[in-house]
Amino acid sequence: MAEVADNGRMSDDRLESLRRICLVLPEVTERLSHGEPTWFVRGRKTFVTYADHHHDDRLGFWCPAPPGVQEELVAQEPERFFRPPYVGHRGWLGVRLDVDVDWAEIAEIVTDAYRMVAPKKLVAQLDGPAPA
Structure with missing residues (x-):
């Protein structure tokens, strides 16, 4: 697991990267929810919640996932994915950011959560104009 250095610099960098991915999506806003940065579609539907060691010892985020994805990813890579507290029973996926991160993969996960x-x-x- 990567160590947090420079008084949370890694945490800040990871948050900024996640923020950029979320805010590029249509009609997304950010505000604090339960003390953590959270992103909403049209200001009301949560699709990503940042988790900076607030609920456990992991730096990561939680998001809804398509049916079966949480179980599959947690089983395949438990060092990177987890069932988050409070919302895991609803199929939400926990994604660790305190390990080596593939930001292209994170962008795909966030986009899938947005689609949900x-x-x-x-x-x-997101899909562009419909064919004529």
């Missing part, structure tokens, strides 16, 4: 909660009109914006 965003209205169809916003999801369509």
